Amino acid sequence: xxxxxxxxxxxxxxLLDLPAPACPADGVLVRVEATGVCxxxxxxxxxxxxxxxxxxxxxxxxxxxxxVGPDLAGWAVGDRVTVPxxxxxxxxxxxxxxxxxxxxxxxxxGFTYAGSWAELVAVPAAAANLVRLPDSVDTVTAATLGCRxxxxxxxxxxxxxVAAGQWVAVHGCGGVGxxxxxxxxxxxxxxxxxxxxxxxxxxxVExxxxxxVDPAETDAAAYVRDVAGGADVSLDCxxxxxxxxxxxxxxxxxxxxxxxxxxxxxxxxxxxPMDLVVARDLSVHGSHGMPSGGYAELLDLVAAGTLDxxxxxxxxxxxxxGPAALVALDDPSAAVGITVLRP
Numbered sequence: 001x002x003x004x005x006x007x008x009x010x011x012x013x014x015l016l017d018l019p020a021p022a023c024p025a026d027g028v029l030v031r032v033e034a035t036g037v038c039x040x041x042x043x044x045x046x047x048x049x050x051x052x053x054x055x056x057x058x059x060x061x062x063x064x065x066x067x068v069g070p071d072l073a074g075w076a077v078g079d080r081v082t083v084p085x086x087x088x089x090x091x092x093x094x095x096x097x098x099x100x101x102x103x104x105x106x107x108x109x110g111f112t113y114a115g116s117w118a119e120l121v122a123v124p125a126a127a128a129n130l131v132r133l134p135d136s137v138d139t140v141t142a143a144t145l146g147c148r149x150x151x152x153x154x155x156x157x158x159x160x161x162v163a164a165g166q167w168v169a170v171h172g173c174g175g176v177g178x179x180x181x182x183x184x185x186x187x188x189x190x191x192x193x194x195x196x197x198x199x200x201x202x203x204x205v206e207x208x209x210x211x212x213v214d215p216a217e218t219d220a221a222a223y224v225r226d227v228a229g230g231a232d233v234s235l236d237c238x239x240x241x242x243x244x245x246x247x248x249x250x251x252x253x254x255x256x257x258x259x260x261x262x263x264x265x266x267x268x269x270x271x272x273p274m275d276l277v278v279a280r281d282l283s284v285h286g287s288h289g290m291p292s293g294g295y296a297e298l299l300d301l302v303a304a305g306t307l308d309x310x311x312x313x314x315x316x317x318x319x320x321x322g323p324a325a326l327v328a329l330d331d332p333s334a335a336v337g338i339t340v341l342r343p
Contacts, residue, residue, distance in 0.1 A: 203337065
């Protein structure tokens with residue numbers, strides 16, 4: 001099968017002919033029809049988030065079932081599917097409770113085993129992880145959901161508990177941040193989008209943001225407080241001490257901060273101003289993807305046209321362009337919009 005693989009951190013990825021993965025006894029092989037290019041793939045390739053080497057990247061995927069393991073019931077060859085980027089074991093107490101995103105024995109395609117930048121990808125424990133696609137949702141759209149939209153949706157719906165008429169601040173308008181802008185608008189919220197990139201701010205406005213802020217020129221937290229009296233819900237979609245602090249300090253009293261971007265390194269320990277968390281009775285949440293059981297409402301919004309992830313898709317290209325697309329993410333501005341690969 002065709003697949004993109006890198007053999008060392010930072011080494012140029014290559015398009016190769018590799019053996020197909022084995023079908024798990026309790027899982028399936030998915031013939032990949034579309035797979036996203038995500039900054040998380042870039043972090044792994046650059047060694048910021050270490051992975052076993054060599055590695056086939058890719059964790060946002062959609063396609064059709066190509067093979068079914070002997071221990072799996074309820075799924076058939078030809079079923080149209082997607083899958084969260086966190087693949088739970090299906091056996092532990094967390095998975096049995098429907099919280100696969102925190103499974104202690106979780107796997108992640110593209111991070112713990114060969115991912116979806118390939119013609120075929122394995123999905124173990126498929127009964128707990130596969131998501132059936134409605135006929136009205138095409139595979140390119142579905143491929144955008146596995147990381148960015150699912151993460152943004154759960155961050156706002158479950159942790160943020162966003163209600164119509166509330167103010168949401170989104171710090172960082174890359175893939176997940178722009179997804180959050182669109183999801184927040186679909187849920188009826190008012191949105192302040194914060195990003196230093198003019199292109200990202202323009203796209204945020206197109207997706208429904210009411211106000212945009214350049215943090216290089218304006219104190220974003222103070223601006224959110226001035227415009228909205230403070231955000232009811234604020235997301236750090238970058239993962240830096242600066243954006244995390246701005247997200248928390250821009251909240252109104254009893255507001256909810258959701259940490260979406262990974263905070264890495266020693267500086268991250270002091271990113272959250274806990275004195276304000278206590279004094280203003282704030283809530284602080286971490287958010288790690290979304291389990292398969294959370295997809296129904298998200299897919300309903302997409303099927304109804306209330307949420308349109310295709311508006312964020314800027315390029316749909318052949319798998320052969322995957323190596324160049326990954327290397328291009330060295331330029332942060334390349335994160336505006338979503339590139340989808342077709343194996």
